[in-house]
Amino acid sequence: MDKQYAVIGLGRFGGSICLEFQKMGCEVLAIDKDMNRVNDFADIVTQAVQADSTDEKALQSLGIRNFDHVIVAIGEDIQASILTTLLLKEEGVSGVWVKAQNDYHAKVLSKVGADRIIHPERDMGTRVAHLVSSHKIIDYIGLSDDHSIIEIEVTEKLINRTILDIDVRANYGCNVIAIKRGNDFKVADIARLVLQKGDRLVLIGLNKNLTQFEEQGV
Ligand code: ADP
Structure with a gap:
C-alpha cells in the first residue's frame, strides 16, 4: 500500500x-x-x-x-x-x-x-546569503555547520578537462558527486567525462574546501 x-x-x-x-x-x-x-x-x-x-x-x-x-x-x-x-x-x-x-x-x-x-525561513535565509555572496555558485545546500553541497558552472579553465585530471579530491579535498548537462544529470562514471561549456558540477565537502575550489578551481 x-x-x-x-x-x-x-x-x-x-x-x-x-x-x-x-x-x-x-x-x-x-x-x-x-x-x-x-x-x-x-x-x-x-x-x-x-x-x-x-x-x-x-x-x-x-x-x-x-x-x-x-x-x-x-x-x-x-x-x-x-x-x-x-x-x-x-x-x-x-x-x-x-x-x-x-x-x-x-x-x-x-x-x-x-x-x-x-526551519524553512532560517534555512532559506542561509541559502540565499550563500547564493548572493558568490557569483559562481548556482545552488547551495547546507548539510551541517561545516559541510555543504554546491552547484557551480564550469568556466573556460575547466572546459575540455576531466574531473580526473583536475584531481578535485587531491587538490581541493572535496568530491564531485554529479555533473549536470542540460536536463541530463550524470552520477555514474563521471571522472573521465570531458567537461563542456554550460556543464554544472555538484560538489560535496567541507565549506573551507569548497570555498577554495570556488576561488581557485573554477
Ligand atoms: P504560514 O507561515 O506557513 O503561512 P500560517 O500561520 O499562515 O503559516 O498558517 C498556519 C495554518 O495553520 C493556518 O491556516 C491556521 O488556520 C492553521 N492552524 C493553526 N492552528 C491550528 C490547529 N490547532 N489546528 C488546525 N489548524 C491550525
Whole structure:
C-alpha cells in the first residue's frame, strides 16, 4: 500500500507541501481549523477536513495513527504546534515533521518527540546569503555547520578537462558527486567525462574546501 501523508496547517508552507504531494501523485489528508483554507484545498488533495489538531478526539476520529508521515505546518500558534506534536506522538505516528518558528520552539519540539524539525525561513535565509555572496555558485545546500553541497558552472579553465585530471579530491579535498548537462544529470562514471561549456558540477565537502575550489578551481 502507498504511504499515507497528512498535513496539518494549510498556510503558505503547509499549502505548498500539499501542492507538491499532489504533483507527485501521493495521497494526502489536509487538515486546518479554518474552513476557508480547507475549501481552498478541497480540489487539490485526496481529502481536506476542518479540525482543530489540538483536540485529541478529533485526531483520533480522523484515524491519524494510520498515517506514516504527518507534517505539522502550523505557523504562528507555537502552543498549538507543540500540543499537536505531542498528541501525534502519543497516537503513535512514526514520522512527525514539524515546522519551527525559532530555536526555543525547536527545542521544545524535540523534547516532545518530533522526528524532524524544519526551519524553512532560517534555512532559506542561509541559502540565499550563500547564493548572493558568490557569483559562481548556482545552488547551495547546507548539510551541517561545516559541510555543504554546491552547484557551480564550469568556466573556460575547466572546459575540455576531466574531473580526473583536475584531481578535485587531491587538490581541493572535496568530491564531485554529479555533473549536470542540460536536463541530463550524470552520477555514474563521471571522472573521465570531458567537461563542456554550460556543464554544472555538484560538489560535496567541507565549506573551507569548497570555498577554495570556488576561488581557485573554477
Ligand atoms: P504560514 O507561515 O506557513 O503561512 P500560517 O500561520 O499562515 O503559516 O498558517 C498556519 C495554518 O495553520 C493556518 O491556516 C491556521 O488556520 C492553521 N492552524 C493553526 N492552528 C491550528 C490547529 N490547532 N489546528 C488546525 N489548524 C491550525
